[in-house]
Amino acid sequence: MKHNIPLEEALELLLEKTISPGESSVPLIHALGRIVSQDIVAQENSPFFDRSPLDGYALLASDTGSATSSQPVRLTVLEEIPAGYVAVSRVTSGTAIKVMTGAPIPQGADVVVKYEEVERKGGIVSIFKPLKSRSNVVYAGEDVKKGEVVAKQGILVTPALIGLLAGLGIASVTVYHRVKVAILSTGDELINIDETLRPGKIYDSNRHTLQARCLELGVEPVMLGNVADRQDQVAERICEGLKQADVVITTGGVSVGDYDVVQDAVEEAGAEIIFWKVDIKPGSPILAAMKEQKLIIGLSGNPVAALITFDLLVIPLLKKMMGRRKYLYSKIQGALLDGFIKSSEQRRFLRARMLVGNEKILVRLTGIQNNSALKSMMECNLFVDVPAGSGPLNPGDVVSAYVIGSIDNVDE
Amino acid sequence: MKHNIPLEEALELLLEKTISPGESSVPLIHALGRIVSQDIVAQENSPFFDRSPLDGYALLASDTGSATSSQPVRLTVLEEIPAGYVAVSRVTSGTAIKVMTGAPIPQGADVVVKYEEVERKGGIVSIFKPLKSRSNVVYAGEDVKKGEVVAKQGILVTPALIGLLAGLGIASVTVYHRVKVAILSTGDELINIDETLRPGKIYDSNRHTLQARCLELGVEPVMLGNVADRQDQVAERICEGLKQADVVITTGGVSVGDYDVVQDAVEEAGAEIIFWKVDIKPGSPILAAMKEQKLIIGLSGNPVAALITFDLLVIPLLKKMMGRRKYLYSKIQGALLDGFIKSSEQRRFLRARMLVGNEKILVRLTGIQNNSALKSMMECNLFVDVPAGSGPLNPGDVVSAYVIGSIDNVDE
Numbered sequence: 001m002k003h004n005i006p007l008e009e010a011l012e013l014l015l016e017k018t019i020s021p022g023e024s025s026v027p028l029i030h031a032l033g034r035i036v037s038q039d040i041v042a043q044e045n046s047p048f049f050d051r052s053p054l055d056g057y058a059l060l061a062s063d064t065g066s067a068t069s070s071q072p073v074r075l076t077v078l079e080e081i082p083a084g085y086v087a088v089s090r091v092t093s094g095t096a097i098k099v100m101t102g103a104p105i106p107q108g109a110d111v112v113v114k115y116e117e118v119e120r121k122g123g124i125v126s127i128f129k130p131l132k133s134r135s136n137v138v139y140a141g142e143d144v145k146k147g148e149v150v151a152k153q154g155i156l157v158t159p160a161l162i163g164l165l166a167g168l169g170i171a172s173v174t175v176y177h178r179v180k181v182a183i184l185s186t187g188d189e190l191i192n193i194d195e196t197l198r199p200g201k202i203y204d205s206n207r208h209t210l211q212a213r214c215l216e217l218g219v220e221p222v223m224l225g226n227v228a229d230r231q232d233q234v235a236e237r238i239c240e241g242l243k244q245a246d247v248v249i250t251t252g253g254v255s256v257g258d259y260d261v262v263q264d265a266v267e268e269a270g271a272e273i274i275f276w277k278v279d280i281k282p283g284s285p286i287l288a289a290m291k292e293q294k295l296i297i298g299l300s301g302n303p304v305a306a307l308i309t310f311d312l313l314v315i316p317l318l319k320k321m322m323g324r325r326k327y328l329y330s331k332i333q334g335a336l337l338d339g340f341i342k343s344s345e346q347r348r349f350l351r352a353r354m355l356v357g358n359e360k361i362l363v364r365l366t367g368i369q370n371n372s373a374l375k376s377m378m379e380c381n382l383f384v385d386v387p388a389g390s391g392p393l394n395p396g397d398v399v400s401a402y403v404i405g406s407i408d409n410v411d412e
Numbered sequence: 413m414k415h416n417i418p419l420e421e422a423l424e425l426l427l428e429k430t431i432s433p434g435e436s437s438v439p440l441i442h443a444l445g446r447i448v449s450q451d452i453v454a455q456e457n458s459p460f461f462d463r464s465p466l467d468g469y470a471l472l473a474s475d476t477g478s479a480t481s482s483q484p485v486r487l488t489v490l491e492e493i494p495a496g497y498v499a500v501s502r503v504t505s506g507t508a509i510k511v512m513t514g515a516p517i518p519q520g521a522d523v524v525v526k527y528e529e530v531e532r533k534g535g536i537v538s539i540f541k542p543l544k545s546r547s548n549v550v551y552a553g554e555d556v557k558k559g560e561v562v563a564k565q566g567i568l569v570t571p572a573l574i575g576l577l578a579g580l581g582i583a584s585v586t587v588y589h590r591v592k593v594a595i596l597s598t599g600d601e602l603i604n605i606d607e608t609l610r611p612g613k614i615y616d617s618n619r620h621t622l623q624a625r626c627l628e629l630g631v632e633p634v635m636l637g638n639v640a641d642r643q644d645q646v647a648e649r650i651c652e653g654l655k656q657a658d659v660v661i662t663t664g665g666v667s668v669g670d671y672d673v674v675q676d677a678v679e680e681a682g683a684e685i686i687f688w689k690v691d692i693k694p695g696s697p698i699l700a701a702m703k704e705q706k707l708i709i710g711l712s713g714n715p716v717a718a719l720i721t722f723d724l725l726v727i728p729l730l731k732k733m734m735g736r737r738k739y740l741y742s743k744i745q746g747a748l749l750d751g752f753i754k755s756s757e758q759r760r761f762l763r764a765r766m767l768v769g770n771e772k773i774l775v776r777l778t779g780i781q782n783n784s785a786l787k788s789m790m791e792c793n794l795f796v797d798v799p800a801g802s803g804p805l806n807p808g809d810v811v812s813a814y815v816i817g818s819i820d821n822v823d824e
Contacts, residue, residue: 032624055669084601086612160789163621171605189496193583200498209575212444257467332768356744373555377572
């Protein structure tokens, strides 16, 4: 068992334990938010055929060499092709076919002239300037070529990818199985949110926060409720969790006190401890163990510490388990807008928010940074990484930070 | 009817038509991703009681004034309080109570000394230095004060908010009703993705892209399939959509061609056209109409144009309809990494991706910018806003861009 190790070492130890999940084929729309498990290869060109990007006339560019505004070239219109239909005739010298946006380019034609640039009288269309061959033609395969890999194994299925695949006629996608995470809260002090508060007790928030984080991530939470600080009971519930899920996450009971029973419970459950404590603040008390290829992770009972370590260590782990190619956080550099008065003997993570209004990235701390202040997580989309041995931070100091969670609501 | 108006005017015309959706109370975890419809006020302090942030001894600071490492103060330990329990005795001069992390501060005590800083022998604990009153005490209400608004009407329910509310014992939340969006594709050329390709036909991708975008946004898509370019049939399907949904979105048939029947169909359906065409590229052909307080929006059939106008105009509209306080996109400034060779007579939106690796924001174009290139949407999280009358763009040029969709996967 390793003790009080750096964050990166802890993450490495967890990541090396992951095994690839199974896969199955699902209908296209059900793949949204899932992870592609096999490279997807286009079986067709996109577009499938050369087509007109506008309403106009398809003809031979070579017919138009002598066209001027006073001496137009006159061509016989053979037919009209709406999108969805194919010309029955072939364009030859002296002829043209009217094509609508999206219609296939008729055989023989090598250019399309815009509707607005010609004059039509009866069955004759007049062209007033020479045209360049291949103008106004969208060629087959211009967006995607047959045989091209359109989605690599390990990428997230987004709406744009769904559109691209639909356009190629791909009606189902092979994706990784959903990862299941069992969530267990430990502590005599915990009561359920629908119970009445009693002296000394607190509502268990951790299970709900972690459940929501799992749902947001596309992981299936298995809710184990809460259990008292009794080694045998905790061990029993961990074993239950291992049966139902791929990973078991507990909160509470991982510190050094007399009632911190999780470490012993994990061993009683037959698991081997991988590490205990990570050298960061908040969130130092964290435990990782393994039993039969399944991980058990014991987080602090403190809501802020639990959520920070879940985000920093468990989310990359789950992303890797889900089969995501990119499972590590992006790191940014930005200038602090606020100061932070405390020195940081230990490596410290501050909750903050990214501001991107001008060319520079700015970092605003999200309120009080106490361990108890779950409120500071509410607007948080950055964890500022303050190295051990840092003094107080001043406005304007450039800091590094991890981009956490979804930030479609960054501020200007 | 307004014609060929600026994007901002179009957006304004849509936004002023929204009415507030209904609301209902849902269990806390079901509120994830929904929008808070009434300010949520804390009915309790958080924490509920003064508590110990660590394992130690609760005592009177005034007892320790004379304590030194050679002449410690000795106090009688009255009892031991784990988290979840309340002391039966009161701390008076000369006494202390052992408290575990999370336990309530016993009556009388005004300070907690760390376990590691004292010596315990039998029923006596020795203190080796003077303590400052109020040290190591987390006071009731430190995170949230009773009566405080913890979530404003109009905000998105995130995992952190769920945790905060759970900690306050709030088991259900009043959220806005889900908005329903009917999606209809028009065009003789369209076939379903499970059909076999026939000459001149293409797979309908738009309905899937828009369905996925709706799901991602938390809006309920109502799928109306596709319909041929026949005014009466399109009108009939639009009426169906109006019955089932709050907004109807169509794709295709909104340009000027002979087969562009959506405008006439919308009028046949009894709706009044608000505007037709927006002065941007791609996505200029777009139609908005209203019937009995419900909006109908006709997007281009071109997949890229449809998605860009959906993102630029429809998503802010839907966010406002959902009750979200922040419904407009954030705008960033950043330096281009690539050049863009074309001049922009019309205002143009380029698909791009934000890079945040250093203090500066960089903008990388996501591949070919043709109208047909849906592939360019795949990594896109920015729409670069190129003003009308711009020349070619060079690497290093500073551009403005809207932050689109979810970007938890920004690049370094």
